[in-house]
Amino acid sequence: MNAPVPARRASAAYRYLFVAGLGLLVGVIATVMVARALQARQDPFPTSLMQVMSRQTDLLRDAQAQNRCSLADSVPRLQTLRSLSNDLDLAFPALKDSAQFQQHASALRATLNTALAAPPTDCLAMGQLIETIQTGCKACHQDFR
Helix, strand or coil: CCCCCCCCCCCHHHHHHHHHHHHHHHHHHHHHHHHHHHHHHCCCHHHHHHHHHHHHHHHHHHHHHCCCCCHHHHHHHHHHHHHHHCCHHHHCHHHCCCHHHHHHHHHHHHHHHHHHHCCCCCHHHHHHHHHHHHHHHHHHHHHHC
């Protein structure tokens, strides 16, 4: 008569591997949750404002590079930049009392006001305006980054 074959027990290595995999999965999930919680505490407004202003300046530069320097190409971008420059104090509340920051913000607003009062009509003038805007932005970033 045939004797029943005893059931094989799972190796302890498989149990350790399962627990290690489960621990790794729980660790990854916990890390993602902590990262999201930290990200939720950060205000995205300052970074977003800088990105939109940078994009508008890039669009002005692209229009100049493509020899599209008419008022229809430049004025909407300048108006957007001027409107966004009003929110600089709101985006950086810790710097609103800084005289140096206020000088940079005022200089940008003045440049944009002058450009809107007499918009560039040719590519040479637009190139000079773009250079002035970018120089002002770089100076502020050097002081406050």
